[in-house]
Amino acid sequence: TTTIHWFRRDLRLRDNPALTDAAAQGPLVCLFVLDDEDAGSNATGAASRWWLHQSLVALIKDLEELGGKLILRRGKAAEAISGVTAETGAGRVVWNRLYEPWSVKRDKELKAALNDDGIAAESFAADMIREPWEVETKAGKPFSVFSPYWRVVQAQGDPSPPLPVPEKVTFHDGDIPSDLLDDWGLQPTKPNWAAEIAAEWTPGATGAAQRMAEFLSGPANDYKDGRNFPAMGATSCMSAHLHFGEVGPRQLWHATRSAMESGSVNDAAGWAFLRELGWRDFNRHLLFYNPDTVTENFRDNFDAFPWRDDERAFTAWTKGETGYPLVDAGMRELWRTGIMHNRVRMVVASFLVKHLMIDWRQGEAWFRDTLVDADLANNVGGWQWTAGCGADAAPYFRIFNPVAQGERFDPKGEYVRKWVPELGALPNKFLHKPWEAPDDVRADAGVALGKTYPAPIVDHPAARKRALAAFGAIKNSE
Ligand code: FAD
Known part of the structure; x- marks a missing residue:
């Protein structure tokens, strides 16, 4: 047939x-x-x-x-x-x-x-490594907590080995009409905002295989701890390749397991990487069993959360002009390259929903339009997790301090200097909090707050207090 x-x-x-x-x-x-x-x-x-x-x-x-x-x-x-x-x-x-x-x-x-x-x-x-219905609780129910989900996946052992390219294929030889890809207008014309994105990526199965081989032959060994440091390049950059299925998760699973067996990737790093592939599956599992969470809070007490309507703050966030260097670096990296490091995604998302109290759905929509790896399950999962309204989410009271996150995960400021070059001459000590630098230090670095770089659009301690109060209120309304 x-x-x-x-x-x-x-x-x-x-x-x-x-x-x-x-x-x-x-x-x-x-x-x-x-x-x-x-x-x-x-x-x-x-x-x-x-x-x-x-x-x-x-x-x-x-x-x-x-x-x-x-x-x-x-x-x-x-x-x-x-x-x-x-x-x-x-x-x-x-x-x-x-x-x-x-x-x-x-x-x-x-x-x-x-x-x-x-x-x-x-x-x-x-x-997926395992389809939604292949992983269930002892009671035969879907999971809503990651750790026990992952234990079941690990206990199931290796998934089936990847299939080769089909051999001796006979193609239908009729002349079937087809659209021209160029007519679909998927690529920008003027302005060509994708030039920098294009320099960064090689879409397609060959590009995916190359990227994965490069990752496994070096950076993968530093993955366990290195994955949190945005300037280290210790992650695989496979997310868009995976989203479009240019490579499948079972191929990545087996390639990683072989690298672990041959000793070229240490076990701790290999399992840490496979665990993230597990999170990708888990988000699919969650969305499959909770289809309304594309737009609805997983935890419905959040339905009463007093989200703020603040177009000016939202625009500042999208443009990387919040005055918080790590947040701004992330948002500019996203705009220019179509990607953002996971640690920084958590920080910018937390900043939007907690410091600015803007609805996670607004952030999710922005990411969906600007990420090359935009993936409904992972994006909704990531936003609901960060906001605290998701399954197995970060507790709402854990409010990332964007300054402390910067000092911890970008201690030498390489990431911030790359994306926010106007702060480049500030000493490390003040790079993540330029407003605390003495006037002469700022002047020497050519930084004038409100002129060359924005003053913070919200004050961290005040924003933190405001968010905690709002959370307290919805908790009490449960
Ligand atoms: P690696 O660290 O090398 O991980 C390997 C693969 O595992 C990734 O390619 C990805 O498929 C999967 N993975 C890694 N981290 C996660 C995670 N936290 N959750 C689920 N899967 C993960 N990922 C997307 O693919 N698309 C999205 O639209 C998306 N939106 C996000 C939004 C927010 C607010 C947050 C906090 C995270 C989001 N993520 C999303 C998850 C994660 O940030 C990216 O998958 C990761 O940064 C991709 O980089 P990498 O390929 O180098 O990851």
Whole structure:
């Protein structure tokens, strides 16, 4: 049977179970659908669209090397797929599962509709180490706390080994109409805000494999402690590659385990890295079982939280002009490169929800549009965790002090100096709190608060007190 492999966020040939299955069945049709209609408010944001474009270019090239091509369609997936089944005479459609509520709903309806039309539809597991329903509590329930979840995953042992690129593929040889990728407008034209992002990244399976090999051959050994220091480069930078499925988590699992077995990566570092892949799965698990948490607080006592409407403060935050150097460095890194280090994400998110008391959903939406790795489950999970309203979240009373975080995790100020160069000449002692520097020290460094760099938009002790009072109030209303 002619089979359509519907590529979604599995933009790879290796370890792609649905593709392997399709290729074994008969003539293969490869399809990608840009489905903004079903995604609605969850549609891919601007920075991620840049990535998607590049990733599709890479996939098209990889398919061409196998002798095939990628059909591109835009619009509702169900309509695009029924069009292509009619044009190719395909009797079967396969894909790899995704776990976001909107996508689960769409795929379920699509499967039923295809079956009604006499077309077989089958989905496969490729995006998680263990699918949501494979990990459950002793009572057979979903988890809402990470540590016991992770213990169960570890006890289940290694996931299945990655599949190779399918061999001897026969592609459907009809002339099927396809959109031109360049016509989709996924890339910015004027101004080309993506130039710096482009210098930073190589989207696609080859770029992903290279990045992972580089990570495992060096930085991975420092991961356990180094992962908290934004200037160290001790993390893998795999998140966008993983989001688009240019590499699967089981491939990363096995590559890491082999590096641990051969002794090239120490066990503590290797497990610390796998644990973060575990958090990625856990966020998918949470979202799958709590679909309304895309927009609703996991803990409903937060529904009464007095979020502030403060457009000026929000804009200052987005532009990296809060007057807190670590926060500003993070927000500028995000704007320019499409990424932000995890430690700094926690600090800027905490600053928005606690110091400014702005709704986490506003921050989540900004991240969704500006991150190249924007991922609904991880983004919502990260924001709800930081705000204190999520499952297994940081307690609300833990309010990150952006100065202390800077002094601890960027002690030499390399990260802040890179992204906030106007503070570069300040001595380390005052780099994270320029307002405390004596006038002559500031003058010598060319720093004039309110002129060359903003004065803090809120006072830390006062903001902390205000947030704790608001939290106390919602606790009492429980
Ligand atoms: P590494 O440290 O090398 O980790 C390896 C992989 O594990 C990552 O690529 C990622 O897939 C996963 N991972 C690592 N840390 C986490 C974590 N805390 N939670 C879940 N998965 C993790 N990650 C996204 O992929 N997309 C997002 O939209 C996103 N939004 C976030 C928002 C906030 C407020 C916070 C606090 C965190 C968010 N994260 C998000 C999680 C994390 O910051 C990034 O995954 C990480 O910084 C990516 O860098 P890396 O690939 O070098 O990570």
